[in-house]
Amino acid sequence: MQSRRKLRFRLIVSFALFGFGLSALFAVASLYVRAKVENQLVNASLQSDINQAIESKHANPEQPYQSQLMEAWFWSDRTIYKARLDWQNLGNGVYDMQDVEKNGDLRRYKLAVARKYGLVGFLTYDISREDLGKRQLITSLVASVVLFSLLSLAIGLWLSRKVLKPVTELARRLRDFRKVGRAEPLAAHFADDEVGELAQALDEYAERLTAIVERDREFNSDVSHELRTPLAVISSTTELLQGSPDLTDKLRERLKRIERASRQATELIEALLLLSRAERRGPTRGETTEVAKVASDVIESQRPQLRDKPVEVELVEKQSISVNAPASVLSVALTNLIGNAIKYTLEGCVTVRVEKGRIDVIDTGPGIKPEDAERLFQRGVRGEGAGGSGAGLGLAIVRRLCELYGWNVSMRPRTDTNGAIASIVFEREDR
Known part of the structure; x- marks a missing residue:
């Protein structure tokens, strides 16, 4: 379920980002094209108008220039000093200029300059209102970007449900198979x-x-x-x-x-x-298995290993424990643990201690290294001193049996003397 949600989230985010990126790119491109084209058209128009005004002034010096959008001034080479100081040295062309008006507002305008027939003409075109139109266009484009992004998000939500519906149905059917086993x-x-x-x-x-x-x-x-x-x-x-x-x-x-x-x-x-x-199978007829009794039977079955060895085996039952498992399963686990303890103990004592919720097999053998305690439960791994006997499968089988019944098996070295302690903790199974 978490993976499916992540896939749906990625799909929604992809659509939302795609819609936002596409609309934002369109908005930036629109602004750039508008500014580029507008600037070229205005410059070309101003240059054409000032050239035409120069021609008209040369042909009819007394006829004034008339325009509702633009203002024009004409001077000769001798009277050019009357023009604004920042205009006087400008050559032919269109320039972007700005002034500060009396009320402190910034006024932006374009200035077209033409020099011909000994005349110098200046034509101005106020572009402040164009800035207002540009701001309005930017506002409209930002609103469009937001709108298209929300639309992309909505489409992503709808498509994610549509596209992932078969995947969701497949996952549901697989979960049903796992539940009913068909x-x-x-x-x-x-x-x-x-x-x-x-x-x-x-x-x-x-x-x-x-x-x-x-x-x-x-x-x-x-x-x-x-x-x-x-x-x-x-x-x-x-x-x-x-x-x-x-x-x-x-x-x-x-x-x-x-x-x-x-x-x-x-x-x-x-x-x-x-x-x-x-x-996992319990004992027949709902009966339980006595841990101490199984341990006693296992000890008796392992006594032939004690022949000619100065080793004593004792069973200490501090508390009676019963587990909900077949005696055969517990017997196999204890046979490996007790058998290994007797096998590796050359002299001393092997103590099988049954207490609340657990059973410990304590020996006085050579012991184990702390770093090898977990590794010994792997298949094919044998303890030091095993020689050529055994295939290293006994403890691996014990681990798998304990996992099947929810028990915890472990080994650790003794801290008081040489030897090792093998333990089975009967989680949730002790009574």
Whole structure:
């Protein structure tokens, strides 16, 4: 909406500026042409009149010059001293002159001078009234400029609504598609013009995108089915085997590890499917997931990593928390955080602390650099000391899962000793 308003504003301003500029240019050109032509005509007329008056005075010295608009004086070369001092040395031509009258007003006039047959003629033409006409013309032109500018503004307003109406309609239909989630063709509602071409291109793009989404959805469903089936077989088989009375303790422990790995793989598949669909799903039957219980199960599943390592793992529950999310999603997130803490801690302690609105995983490993805290959540980035193990995807998956459910995950170095703290803050989800 803001972009459309900006486009309409630019269109209106363009029309208004165009109208103002065009009318102002016309006004200036009119003034220039009027002044130029008028000056040339007056000068030519005055020069012609003074030449004619000289001829008449030479032919009929006793006949006076008569004119209602102009005054004329004639002197000979011997009596030229009687003329005004500022006139006496002027040659043939027309001059722009000005005088200050007795009342203090400025009088502007043109003076035509002709010297011929020993006579010197002066002809004056008062142009003060021409200045009044010029001022009136300027006033009229300024009013015309304002009027045409307002007219251009009105035309710009009308045209902006007219021109942008198809664009507005296209934007409205796209917003409706986003709300209702349907894909009705757009091109059928628009004329065969530029907006129609845009609507046609959007229809084609929507068709390609829909096809891609459908293929992705079908692929996810196929993968989900094909992977869950063998995992279910593995889980049921291990469960049956654990019920055998002749199992040794070592073999029973290995079966438990297989069962935990199968459960983790199933949870990971479910979480990845949610991410691929950008689909947020809560637990079934409106139930909530206990954070401490999931954390305890994850700790037990990660204990095989503690073999031959002087590392203790403890769970501290300061306050009970429940979140509106499947246990599989929370399990995948905590498995990565707790698993990384155990993996990088060579000795010491890994503490999983559950308190109001959050869970913290605190280790005594080598720690992280403050500048690397955010970078570790990027795909393909591994922490120092990871060696060749891992693809650097675990924390990236955790970040995406937390974003899907509105949680905030972060890592920071410890300030009291070596190690790092990984935290998940359950925004708006804690109860």
